[in-house]
Amino acid sequence: MTATPTIGTETEKNYLNHQHGLKSWLLTEDHKRIALLYLLSITFFFFLGGLMAVLIRLELATPAGDLVESNTYNKLFTMHGVLMIFFFLIPSIPAVLGNFLIPLMIGAKDLAFPKINLLSWYIYILGGIFTVYVLIVGGVDTGWTFYTPLSTSYSNGYVIATGLGIFIAGFSSILTGLNFIVTVHRMRAPGMTWFRLPLFVWAHYATSLIQILGTPVVAVTLFLLVLERGFHIGFFDPAYGGDPVLYQHLFWFYSHPAVYIMILPSMGVVSEVISTFTQKKPFGYTFIAFSSVAIAVFGFLVWGHHLYVSSQSAYAGMVFSLLSYIVAIPSAIKVFNWTTTMYKGSVRMTTPMLYALGFIGLFTIGGLTGLFLASLGMDVHLTDTYFVVAHFHYVMVGGAVMGYLAGIHFWWPKMFGRMYPESWSRLSAIIIFLGFNLTFFPQFLLGYMGMPRRYHVYPPEFQVFNVLSSAGASVLGFGFVIPFVYLTWSLFYGEKAPANPWGATGLEWTTQSPPTYDNFAVTPVVTQEAYQYSTEEVAHVG
């Protein structure tokens, strides 16, 4: 089943020991090393953002504002959102796993533009420095959405520095997307036709389209916001002749598709993982592939569903509502196809599989509750309540983060050549799943009861569910620390990983673990479709 491990001795050459020294990392043009630079940086921002979440949930354990002041509380949820969305979720899977795997999966030596790839990491770090600076000097309290005119005329936080930080980080996202698109078009190995591509690559291709088409819009929007705040040029504040609803249109034109930047790569990971651990080609390969593209395209046409109660015309609301239901269908298609893939499969409940199945469950709930919010009359009651908070955490944490963890566990042996302790990793997957549900399910109920989001102090009748949520958050937080510990441990003490520990298909598993600097000794030639488990060799590696 598994290809014969080609790993010989400790001195075997791979991308990790190809060169030594800090400089060899900071100036590397190797997509695999850049992926690890991203891995380190997004892990830092994940735990920083997580720390904010811990403080938020601690504060909300009681109705009174007794842990921090209102101003501090508002800064906590703002920084939590900014860090998690712009500095963890958006780069997470593309910049780490996509960077590492896309060249390997298509049989290429590197991305099309290795120097631009490194540049994108530096740009990301520069944006991150702005944000950490804001955190140190006093934070920002506008909410991650920066709604005007609060952000431009009334907030006394560091709006300009935060806006510039996100503005800068956006270019990193654009460059990564550009690099992926060109790479997929130009660098595929001989025989790797479009419909032989792994679904992971399809998902990243769709994601990249959103990144290069959507990110410039949020960049322009934040730039206008900085101009209005800095120089009182009226774009959004009626006091200067602007229109606050215009800001919301521009902001959500990017920020709704941005949700698909977070979720599509996870869907790509889940397709790979479920296929491998059922030993079957994903059911409906072409439907899954095209549904990714459909989500990317239709995702651009639904931003107005964030504005149903913002004085937008009722007819516009109707069109956006209809389109929001249309964009839900490709997601439903994916879930049904993954489930059907398991039918008559050879199912192994490994850690990546547990995360992938967790993804299906939580993403299903996240997606279905999106249908509540897409419904105009229902949304009037639910919008701006905890129902929305629960919904997008089910999609972004239950979906995107679960997919990220599935991918990290799936490709960890490939990335580092080490196995992690399976019992610990399964246990933590279960803890994270349970902790997540305990944290966020009560928030749906809170939302329907009417508890608004971003409330520092709340009426006492909401306390029961808030206590449950805070209890869940402590379980969830604990759950996230466990993988951090055993994965770090595995780098030093983990069992050596063979080239293909899971019996997976895909070119990345045909090269050694960890791969050599050049990925493949000889450019592979692809002779068949992806996910052919019935034959021993997927492709001929020279």
Place this chain on the structure above:
Amino acid sequence: MEPKSFQLFPEQASTFAPTVDALYAYLVLVSAFFSLLIAVLVVYFAVKYRKRSADDPIPAPIDEHSTGGMILEIVWSAIPLGLSMIMFGWGASLFFTESRPPADAMEIYVTGKQWMWKIQHMEGNREINELHIPVNRNIKLTMTSEDVLHDFFVPAFRTKSDVLPGRYTTEWFRATKPGKYHIFCAEYCGTKHSGMIGYVYVMEQAQYDQWLAGGMGQGTLAEQGAQMFTSLGCVTCHTSDANGRCPNLKGIYGTMVALQGGAKVKADDAYIRESILYPEAKVVEGYQPIMPTFKGLVTEDGLVKLIEYVKSIGPKPGSTTAAPSAAPAKAPAAGSMSAAAAAAQSHE
């Protein structure tokens, strides 16, 4: 309405509430069905088809090009699409009801500011963070903000609407049950956002009348507006005949006004508000753009009073929409100063 310590639904206290809850029940049922379906299938497949030993054969791939596969794809696209179109249609029709205040609605003005709700009743009563309304009457809130975005949310009524600076938004409801219900600001508005809360008091008509009578005796909003119309000097140009330098405002409310350049605009709350703050924005045909702005001189609360005044001298309900005196039929000679007779009329 003493808050209970444990509940799953807010009080049902408006005509919207039962409909919204019914739609919610439908959504919950559909969601629960599909969540359970997926969960049961995933667990069942995971157990039934688990790999038992290392020698298990590689499962035979499903021929996805078979017609069976295609039928499955079509079925599981079409059924969710059908079910979600019900969600769409139901939600949209409910929304159209929610966003169209009935013509007979009793009007109340709401001004949001960091971090309080200011309410003005037609009869002149003012309140802060409290809204007293009669039960079983259609109520229309006309709302604006003095600073940032806010949102007037009453969970027991299942409705909310953003409150924006620089424009009016409306929200309506018909309370069905006397009681005390939360008002929350639902759009994040800065430091004390979670303190921008209050209560709606729904009262029987008799009690409400009693409450109204106990209000401050400054006169109705329209009367207060009439006083401002004089004290701000509006009356010197907006005379009550057609000879003023500015259009006669009598009878224009709700009519279509011809503008310079040939466009027409409805003389509604928004247009009157704009004309007071930005007089040069839409100048009535036949007049010079000579009016100074009153931005900074008139507060949002004051604007509401002026609008109510203009409304009070507008066409009487039931009369034809076009009031003859409103039409700026002739171009007035520049500098013709008529007597400020409107002042007297404004107090009628």
